[in-house]
Amino acid sequence: MSMRVRTAVPAVAGAIAGVLAVAAIWSVIASFNTAARFPVIPAIFQATLDNFDAAPILAYTTFGTGGIWSNVLWTAQNVLLGVATGLIIGFATGLALARIPWFNRLGRLPVAILGTVPVLAILPFLTLWFGNSALATSGLVIFFTALTVASTVQSAAAAAEVRYADYAATLGVSQTRTTMSVILPALVPSTIGVVRAATAFGWGFQCIAEVLGGSQGAGRLIRSFSDATQTAGALGVLIVVGIVAVVVDALIGLAGRWIVRWNE
Amino acid sequence: MTVQTDARQLSGATAHHAAIELTNVCKEFRLESGEVVNSVNSVTCRIEPGEFICVIGPSGHGKSTLLNMIAGFLPPTEGTITVGGSPVTKPGPDRGVVFQRDTLFLWKTVAQNIEFGLKSRGIPKDERKAVVAEMLKIIGLEKFANAWPKQLSGGMRRRVAIAAVFANKPEVLLMDEPFVGIDYLRLAQLHEVLLDLWQEAEKRAVFMVTHDIDEALTLADRIFVIKHGTLALDMKVDLPRPRLTDDITGPEANRLRRRLLEEFSR
Numbered sequence: 001m002s003m004r005v006r007t008a009v010p011a012v013a014g015a016i017a018g019v020l021a022v023a024a025i026w027s028v029i030a031s032f033n034t035a036a037r038f039p040v041i042p043a044i045f046q047a048t049l050d051n052f053d054a055a056p057i058l059a060y061t062t063f064g065t066g067g068i069w070s071n072v073l074w075t076a077q078n079v080l081l082g083v084a085t086g087l088i089i090g091f092a093t094g095l096a097l098a099r100i101p102w103f104n105r106l107g108r109l110p111v112a113i114l115g116t117v118p119v120l121a122i123l124p125f126l127t128l129w130f131g132n133s134a135l136a137t138s139g140l141v142i143f144f145t146a147l148t149v150a151s152t153v154q155s156a157a158a159a160a161e162v163r164y165a166d167y168a169a170t171l172g173v174s175q176t177r178t179t180m181s182v183i184l185p186a187l188v189p190s191t192i193g194v195v196r197a198a199t200a201f202g203w204g205f206q207c208i209a210e211v212l213g214g215s216q217g218a219g220r221l222i223r224s225f226s227d228a229t230q231t232a233g234a235l236g237v238l239i240v241v242g243i244v245a246v247v248v249d250a251l252i253g254l255a256g257r258w259i260v261r262w263n264e
Numbered sequence: 265m266t267v268q269t270d271a272r273q274l275s276g277a278t279a280h281h282a283a284i285e286l287t288n289v290c291k292e293f294r295l296e297s298g299e300v301v302n303s304v305n306s307v308t309c310r311i312e313p314g315e316f317i318c319v320i321g322p323s324g325h326g327k328s329t330l331l332n333m334i335a336g337f338l339p340p341t342e343g344t345i346t347v348g349g350s351p352v353t354k355p356g357p358d359r360g361v362v363f364q365r366d367t368l369f370l371w372k373t374v375a376q377n378i379e380f381g382l383k384s385r386g387i388p389k390d391e392r393k394a395v396v397a398e399m400l401k402i403i404g405l406e407k408f409a410n411a412w413p414k415q416l417s418g419g420m421r422r423r424v425a426i427a428a429v430f431a432n433k434p435e436v437l438l439m440d441e442p443f444v445g446i447d448y449l450r451l452a453q454l455h456e457v458l459l460d461l462w463q464e465a466e467k468r469a470v471f472m473v474t475h476d477i478d479e480a481l482t483l484a485d486r487i488f489v490i491k492h493g494t495l496a497l498d499m500k501v502d503l504p505r506p507r508l509t510d511d512i513t514g515p516e517a518n519r520l521r522r523r524l525l526e527e528f529s530r
Contacts, residue, residue: 034498084358104487163365163367164367164369166335166337166355166361166363167361167363167367169336169354169355170335170355170356170357170360170361170429170430170434171357171360171380171381171384171385171428171429171432172356172357172381172385173380173381173384174384177384178269181380181384182369185369185371186369186370186371188371206444261369261373261412262413262414263370263371263414264373264414
């Protein structure tokens with residue numbers, strides 16, 4: 001039996017070196033520019049701390065309350081809800097496309113057409129239909145996740161069918177049990193991979209939706225700071241979003257690794 | 265058939281079904297160009313329960329097509345196939361198949377893979393556990409019962425795949441080049457495991473497609489040579505069992521080997 005030994009030291013060291021390199025480049029650029037365009041790093045940290053619990057700028061721009069942390073949490077909640085909703089829709093659609101012939105005949109072309117629609121082009125319609133509710137901003141994440149998961153699950157299910165369906169039939173396993181006990185588990189690794197990718201893109205889509213039409217969230221706060229030329233505050237929000245995104249990705253990665261421990 | 269069976273029963277005779285019986289089996293494939301290719305041409309043969317058949321022949325001459333029809337993956341264009349007296353219409357647990365590709369469920373442990381067919385068919389837990397324990401002992405992987413397939417070597421995975429099919433107690437075992445790419449030493453171990461499992465289940469017929477004449481001489485009771493979709497040779501192998509190196513390299517084995525090679529070059 002072979003055993004792979006993993007160590008986190010090189011990865012962590014690499015990450016720290018990367019962050020320091022970006023900070024160094026930023027400092028050089030900031031030294032040649034105004035604080036409104038490229039604020040220095042201490043100013044960004046100060047703005048983040050000052051606005052962490054309560055950001056006064058919100059009172060002027062949206063009559064809202066809260067600070068960076070509560071708005072980033074709002075965004076995180078909507079990203080995760082959006083990814084979860086998209087995952088359910090996409091997984092069911094992809095599996096049905098692969099396993100139910102009549103659904104495949106009906107659904108293949110519409111799903112293929114939806115796949116060609118640029119995700120951001122959906123945003124005006126979501127705002128039109130759902131106003132500035134959470135659904136309007138999460139809609140992009142749901143749409144993107146559902147489409148990517150559906151397409152991944154469909155092709156993974158087709159591959160699993162080729163690999164396992166005949167074998168399962170010769171063991172006397174029913175069609176339903178083959179779907180539940182053979183095809184579904186075979187889809188897990190690729191689904192976890194695509195969920196991770198969808199979540200990573202989801203932060204971007206959610207923030208864009210909030211910048212353009214949200215009433216709360218990190219994107220809305222970035223817009224408020226930006227409108228008031230408080231660039232340091234806007235960058236502070238981005239940094240906090242980035243940190244939360246990395247933590248969420250690490251947690252999904254850990255959970256995924258445990259779920260598919262048989263694939264290591 | 266019902267009338268014949270009833271008549272036999274009335275006369276006190278015992279109905280004896282072949283493990284596998286093929287009668288004038290043909291398979292045609294239509295190519296995209298519209299051309300029709302006869303992959304299998306009027307094959308008729310009878311395989312008795314407990315017989316070990318090896319099927320050899322050039323690539324693309326219909327060996328795997330024949331196996332896939334017996335398995336129920338492909339319907340014959342003409343003719344009939346019966347297993348244990350019942351016509352083959354679709355895949356079923358009476359015909360276990362060991363594929364060339366790896367079909368072990370990666371998310372199930374070795375024991376769970378062996379148990380899966382039995383569990384799916386509602387066999388009680390105690391019975392399942394006993395079968396799994398017996399299979400693990402025969403294939404020599406008792407210590408790996410809880411290992412994942414990815415933690416095993418290629419040869420070990422082949423052993424588990426064969427045990428998983430044998431555990432399901434099929435009437436016949438179909439094997440489509442199951443040992444391709446396995447090195448010589450592991451191949452000998454796998455042959456040993458396969459023969460142990462086969463001898464444990466006395467009435468189980470094996471139909472194995474291979475390219476290896478030595479493998480066929482080591483394992484088979486009869487060797488079929490399939491050429492151009494027809495059964496070109498049905499040769500009995502009367503070597504003693506267990507077949508040791510001396511038996512496989514002795515004068516009788518060489519005579520059989522020569523006959524096979526002559527049939528190949530004809």
